[in-house]
Amino acid sequence: MGRLARPLENLRQRYDVIVVGSGYGGAVSASRLARAGKKVTVLERGREFVTGEFPARFPELRSELRLTGKSMTSGSATALFDLRIGEDIHVLVGCGLGGGSLINAGVCLRPDPRVFGDEVWPGQIRQDGLLDEGYRRAEAWVRPATHPRAAEMRKYQAIAGAAEATGCTMRDTPVAVSFDENVNPAGVRQPACTSCGDCCSGCNVGAKNTVALSYLPDAVRHGAEIFTEVSVERVLQRPGGGWRIEAARSGTKPGDRSAVSGRLAIEADVVIVAAGTLGSTEILLRSAEAGLPVSDRLGKRFSANGDIIAFGYGGKETVNAIGIGHPAKIEGFDVGSAVTGQLEYRDAENLDLEYAIQDGALPSPIAPALPVMFLPNGRLLGAVQSLISGVYKGPFSRLQTFFAVSHDSASGEFRLDGGRLALVWPDAKDEPVYKRLGAALSAVSAHVGGSYVQNPLAGTVMGSQPATAHPLGGCGMGVDRLSGVVDHGGRVFDASTPANTTAVHEGLYVIDGSIIPRSLGVNPLLTITALAERAMLNMRADYGLSFNADATVPAMPADVSAPARFG
Ligand SMILES: Cc1cc2nc3c(=O)[nH]c(=O)nc-3n(C[C@H](O)[C@H](O)[C@H](O)COP(=O)(O)OP(=O)(O)OC[C@H]3O[C@@H](n4cnc5c(N)ncnc54)[C@H](O)[C@@H]3O)c2cc1C
Ligand code: SF4
Numbered sequence: 001m002g003r004l005a006r007p008l009e010n011l012r013q014r015y016d017v018i019v020v021g022s023g024y025g026g027a028v029s030a031s032r033l034a035r036a037g038k039k040v041t042v043l044e045r046g047r048e049f050v051t052g053e054f055p056a057r058f059p060e061l062r063s064e065l066r067l068t069g070k071s072m073t074s075g076s077a078t079a080l081f082d083l084r085i086g087e088d089i090h091v092l093v094g095c096g097l098g099g100g101s102l103i104n105a106g107v108c109l110r111p112d113p114r115v116f117g118d119e120v121w122p123g124q125i126r127q128d129g130l131l132d133e134g135y136r137r138a139e140a141w142v143r144p145a146t147h148p149r150a151a152e153m154r155k156y157q158a159i160a161g162a163a164e165a166t167g168c169t170m171r172d173t174p175v176a177v178s179f180d181e182n183v184n185p186a187g188v189r190q191p192a193c194t195s196c197g198d199c200c201s202g203c204n205v206g207a208k209n210t211v212a213l214s215y216l217p218d219a220v221r222h223g224a225e226i227f228t229e230v231s232v233e234r235v236l237q238r239p240g241g242g243w244r245i246e247a248a249r250s251g252t253k254p255g256d257r258s259a260v261s262g263r264l265a266i267e268a269d270v271v272i273v274a275a276g277t278l279g280s281t282e283i284l285l286r287s288a289e290a291g292l293p294v295s296d297r298l299g300k301r302f303s304a305n306g307d308i309i310a311f312g313y314g315g316k317e318t319v320n321a322i323g324i325g326h327p328a329k330i331e332g333f334d335v336g337s338a339v340t341g342q343l344e345y346r347d348a349e350n351l352d353l354e355y356a357i358q359d360g361a362l363p364s365p366i367a368p369a370l371p372v373m374f375l376p377n378g379r380l381l382g383a384v385q386s387l388i389s390g391v392y393k394g395p396f397s398r399l400q401t402f403f404a405v406s407h408d409s410a411s412g413e414f415r416l417d418g419g420r421l422a423l424v425w426p427d428a429k430d431e432p433v434y435k436r437l438g439a440a441l442s443a444v445s446a447h448v449g450g451s452y453v454q455n456p457l458a459g460t461v462m463g464s465q466p467a468t469a470h471p472l473g474g475c476g477m478g479v480d481r482l483s484g485v486v487d488h489g490g491r492v493f494d495a496s497t498p499a500n501t502t503a504v505h506e507g508l509y510v511i512d513g514s515i516i517p518r519s520l521g522v523n524p525l526l527t528i529t530a531l532a533e534r535a536m537l538n539m540r541a542d543y544g545l546s547f548n549a550d551a552t553v554p555a556m557p558a559d560v561s562a563p564a565r566f567g
Contacts, residue, residue: 023099
């Protein structure tokens with residue numbers, strides 16, 4: 001009881017609004033349209049995890065990993081971590097009710113205003129003031145805050161010392177974390193962060209401000225119906241107007257005899273595709289194959305947000321950058337949230353040269369795998385030492401994890417290859433950003449006497465391709481269908497009317513990271529949330545809706561382990 005998702009038997013045939021996916025874009029849309037009195041359903045391919053159910057040990061983590069490559073798949077279709085092994089670049093995304101918010105580090109930053117000065121964005125984004133209002137609303141609900149003792153964390157201090165050597169400025173990083181007990185805007189009581197560092201395997205305290213504890217309970221409180229383990233395949237136009245969704249229970253394969261009973265079709269006047277950069281692009285590509293007329297920009301302008309996760313190994317200072325979990329696996333460790341601070345490099349002349357390096361922490365369930373991960377790179381001695389003394393002592397207590405963000409050329413392209421989503425970007429590894437970040441990270445590692453390790457898994461199936469956790473684009477916004485797949489409000493351009501290149505499909509939207517047409521240079525969650533809030537303000541005007549974004553003040557708050565049990 002107290003879960004947000006309902007049993008699938010309760011799914012109706014028709015809704016006012018179908019929201020596909022439950023990350024930032026989907027959760028904001030569901031909350032705002034449910035507040036407007038619309039009959040909303042959310043369909044999510046993953047499972048619901050409530051606080052306390054996230055992986056705590058390595059075997060649990062391993063069973064929450066799905067690997068998909070060109071000709072291989074392993075792991076459950078509903079595993080929390082969805083890692084796509086690409087020939088040119090790898091992508092990691094979250095799968096579950098709450099999307100990436102469940103496993104991200106929660107870093108909340110606004111991009112440099114020059115990002116929106118790029119002509120690739122439709123002019124309304126710069127001009128109508130709604131993006132600022134979107135950010136204001138997003139910040140009120142995601143509630144970024146800095147760790148109250150950020151500068152006392154050893155991982156913070158270890159990178160701060162490299163500020164001079166790299167020409168950077170050190171600052172505390174705002175994250176979507178509750179550092180004090182509070183009742184959040186959805187009326188859910190959240191405990192204070194314990195500084196356990198496990199944000200990226202899921203917060204078992206309930207202190208991370210995920211959409212599963214905010215926008216989604218708010219949507220349910222206002223009547224939205226949520227269903228999990230439903231994987232949407234395509235969106236089709238109904239002859240008389242409106243939309244039909246074709247879906248399957250997650251894990252069933254199209255064409256399987258056993259899948260027939262698991263196939264679903266639901267209708268609505270409005271469909272919001274919010275399945276994330278990979279999911280939404282795949283759904284639109286499949287819909288286009290089935291006859292939906294969309295822009296031929298679909299699939300293009302994929303950006304990895306100039307993003308890397310890398311390591312500093314062999315340093316001389318203890319950095320405590322491996323989570324201890326909750327309940328704590330070891331006493332006396334203060335890790336901090338997964339990110340507490342960052343080095344920022346600014347360049348007034350050239351935006352592309354800017355970057356940020358964050359003091360990441362690996363979550364505790366991965367700890368037993370670390371010595372094994374680092375063994376093939378010849379660090380046998382240190383690794384064996386760690387196997388004996390545990391990763392909280394030996395060399396892994398000095399292992400730095402870096403999350404870095406910058407800019408790339410957004411030149412990747414999604415295609416369907418034999419029915420599977422493929423990401424093509426042959427020159428990805430040669431993007432200049434990786435060389436720049438490599439030089440900076442070498443200097444940061446060297447500052448504590450360590451060396452930069454770009455990819456400890458290079459000898460495995462991961463190869464030496466770059467990897468990102470910030471996929472953007474594929475359904476990028478533009479002025480018209482010659483430049484984008486959706487307009488500034490996420491409305492999908494209609495390619496069936498040759499004369500009118502700005503015509504849109506009535507009632508069909510894409511609202512998530514896939515509509516961002518370039519790198520942001522900062523972690524994207526706040527901008528995705530702001531663009532979703534902005535799209536809702538546009539919908540409010542277009543459809544004459546009435547809703548606000550005020551916080552709910554319940555007589556009795558819900559609990560993080562039962563977010564749907566209100567009062
Ligand atoms: C380890 C990690 C750390 C990160 N750290 C940060 C950070 O600190 N700060 C930051 O800003 N960003 C961070 N990110 C990125 C951030 O979480 C994502 O950019 C963000 O979650 C994207 O939001 P979204 O709304 O586009 O989609 P998502 O959050 O990806 O949600 C899409 C949802 O749709 C579902 N879905 C997909 N396909 C289908 C389908 N066919 N049918 C039904 N449902 C479907 C997915 O399961 C998912 O739940 C991190 C990501 C990862 C993986
Ligand atoms: S540090 Fe621990 S308690 Fe704090 S938000 Fe992250 S996972 Fe939750």
